[in-house]
Amino acid sequence: MRCLPFSSLLLAASAAAATPAPVSIGTARGLQALFVAEAGKVEALEKAGANPPGHYFHPLSMPGGPLTELFPADHVHHRGLFWAWRQVLVDGKPAANSWLMTGLKFRSMGVSRSHDGTRLEAVGRWRVDGDDVLEERLSARVTGTTMTLDLGLTPLVPGLSLGGSPDDKGYGGLSLRLVHSDRLRFEGGGRVVAPAVGPVAAGPDVRMTWDAGTPVPVVAVRMACTADGAPVTMWVLRREHSMQNCVWPGPQPVSLPMGRTVRLGLKLVVEP
Template sequence: MRHSRPLLALACALAFALPAQAAVDAKLSPDQVTITDDGKPVLVYRARTADPAQPGRLNYIHPLYAPDGTALTEDGPADHPHQRGVFWAWHQVKLNGQPAADGWFMTGLTYFVKGQKFQGQTDGSGVLTVDLDWMVSKDGELVYVASETTKITVHPLDKGGRTLDFDTAITPKVDGLSLGGSDDAKGYGGFSIRLVRPDQLTFASQGKVVQPQVGQVSAGSSMGFTWPASAGYPAWAVGLACKANGQPITQWILRRELSMQNCAFPGRVPVQLTKGQPLRLQAAIVIQPRKAP
């Protein structure tokens, strides 16, 4: 009995020394993965299409939630039914220089999710890893053209805000695969986000207001999006930054209308991929309380 107090003190000390169990958690199912923080929803990853007529409508995030539970994204709006929350897609999916599919419009290309894994981290964050195959429909057959591994890291709240990191590796399994944005002067394609009420957004980069244009806008390596500081709009600011193979993307498609926002990569001219060598795309989304005017 004379050792009970020292042992109790040691046990308490060890309990306080151990890292707190991560509050970020996930519920996995064949259809979707729901990530939560302290039981509150953060995002939903769509792992299976809900519409057999759209076999390519998967491998994206919707809804993406603000820390107060406000849904910040839209999926399949009437104005652009193909836009879908947070997504990464290209109009030009080519094989040996010839059009093979359109990942943006979800025609000719679909994905097969092979595995989902979620791991909590000692810093309180959580990482969802998804492995999938890209399949192109060609001459009545499905052709396995690439594998994709996407890691989504959800960080715990920090000063009322949240950061999410996306890390995608697309590895060609055939020779001659290339990806390109829209085949026009706009050249939009790559990592995109369809925010709610986009017609009311204000844009800023490097501390300066940025005006949207029909074509690409050259700006800094990050872009901020805010809604009006009035009732009926999200009381949040959203930041976005993207990289391709480690290089910051500074070309943007910005829309103050009913449409999406896009880190434009590679643009109109397709980038040629090499069999077995991954194309690495990274993006960070920051959600912070809107500053008082």
């Protein structure tokens, strides 16, 4: 995606500046996505001992209503369309948890939006123990009912690793909290996919539909992810109040070498 000029730069919150305002991209008759560069005070998160997150989209919505949920009571750390990891390690030692937002503070470095309101670029950093350890560079675009993301993760310190939940579930990476998630059905590779406790091989594209009679504004949502250009084919899928996740890297942490950017991609297609 072509870089956008930072003509409408939104600076990160600080002691002397307010929390950046959310930025909307999309079209009036298609998919709309509200980008939160940096969340302000969230009482539910404070009670859970979590820091405010940043760089997530909520709501994703169609003219008929919202598709995502934010900070639900059952999983207060879920936040619309987001990306996070249970394991953030430095030199092999646990340093933070970007999923639960503990041990880590997120700060927005700036957001720009295209003149037609369909694209944005954003930069943010993770801070652990007073040091910036990772930089996120995000490009997002909405065309009609399709949303694409390109996310670059660049380590700012040596010895940084990321991993999903260190258990049989193994979730981590690009995640989506849909409305009425306890009524979802899944298809991948032209077949029905049954949710399980751990990751399931569902192929590079998962189609999510709801039970008949569920009050949702669309027929289905399709989601596909990549890691450094390769399709992600393992998924954590839940027919319960939870999120859906294309698994990267899984429970075993992977190293992010200095001087290299890991690229995660997402394509989300809404069927009206």
